[in-house]
Amino acid sequence: MIMNSANIINAGISEPGKNSVIVITSLNHDFGHGNLKKQVLFDINLDIKSGEIVIMTGPSGSGKTTLLTLVGALRSPQFGSLKILNQELCGAKDNQLVMIRRKIGYIFQAHNLHRSLTALQNVRMGLEMHGTFSPEEMHHHAAEILTEVGLGDRLNYYPEDLSGGQKQRVAIARALVSHPPLVLADEPTAALDSKSGREVVNLMQKLAKEQGCTILLVTHDNRILDIADRIVTMEDGKLTSSLR
Numbered sequence: 001m002i003m004n005s006a007n008i009i010n011a012g013i014s015e016p017g018k019n020s021v022i023v024i025t026s027l028n029h030d031f032g033h034g035n036l037k038k039q040v041l042f043d044i045n046l047d048i049k050s051g052e053i054v055i056m057t058g059p060s061g062s063g064k065t066t067l068l069t070l071v072g073a074l075r076s077p078q079f080g081s082l083k084i085l086n087q088e089l090c091g092a093k094d095n096q097l098v099m100i101r102r103k104i105g106y107i108f109q110a111h112n113l114h115r116s117l118t119a120l121q122n123v124r125m126g127l128e129m130h131g132t133f134s135p136e137e138m139h140h141h142a143a144e145i146l147t148e149v150g151l152g153d154r155l156n157y158y159p160e161d162l163s164g165g166q167k168q169r170v171a172i173a174r175a176l177v178s179h180p181p182l183v184l185a186d187e188p189t190a191a192l193d194s195k196s197g198r199e200v201v202n203l204m205q206k207l208a209k210e211q212g213c214t215i216l217l218v219t220h221d222n223r224i225l226d227i228a229d230r231i232v233t234m235e236d237g238k239l240t241s242s243l244r
């Protein structure tokens with residue numbers, strides 16, 4: 001593992017908020033209005049440091065995906081405080097949410113690859129939205145990270161010609177190609193057999209540690225808990241425990 005400053009800082013005792021990528025304070029969230037109003041998150045407090053891999057587990061319907069989408073700036077927080085990379089998302093304007101999204105890599109259960117694009121073209125998309133790379137640079141970086149995830153001989157394959165594990169590896173390459181400081185993953189192994197699931201999380205862990213990025217991963221898969229630096233549990237909309 002390549003040690004970077006983030007790992008070294010995390011090895012010691014650190015103050016709340018310092019070197020934090022995610023700082024959540026007294027966060028509540030409701031769905032619906034009036035009689036249909038339902039509170040799904042209650043007084044969430046969480047501080048995740050740079051370079052940490054945190055797994056969130058908990059029963060179905062407990063609020064994990066809701067919290068992940070709030071952290072990912074994919075829905076707007078209503079009450080409390082949610083700071084991602086020092087940007088407050090409560091009350092943030094749309095363009096501020098868009099800027100934050102560019103700094104986050106997303107990996108979902110269903111890989112969400114574009115069927116009409118090759119593996120290489122799908123990964124390139126992870127760079128195109130930044131608008132800072134030439135076509136040659138995008139090609140080079142996409143081919144390089146696909147080779148790193150073991151798909152150097154599948155660059156021009158379409159998703160339908162790849163296995164589930166290979167598709168998820170393309171999704172990981174797409175999420176990490178721009179070296180985002182934060183990666184959010186929702187059930188990344190749910191559609192995979194245990195061997196492919198293990199390969200996929202090992203790969204996420206390796207790339208994340210090399211790049212020094214922070215990962216927040218939601219899973220029901222007990223077989224992958226060992227990759228976490230910390231495990232937090234959601235129950236009935238409350239974070240009930242935090243184990244290191």
Ligand SMILES: Nc1ncnc2c1ncn2[C@@H]1O[C@H](COP(=O)(O)OP(=O)(O)OP(=O)(O)O)[C@@H](O)[C@H]1O
Nearest residue numbers: 031032040058059060061062063064065066067234
């Ligand atoms: N868009 C929505 N509108 C209304 N209610 C919602 C919405 N999204 C989620 N909910 C409700 O919020 C609660 C939490 O859902 P959420 O998907 O966050 O749970 P989860 O822990 O991720 O579940 P799972 O493990 O099954 O994915 C559930 O009761 C769900 O029905």
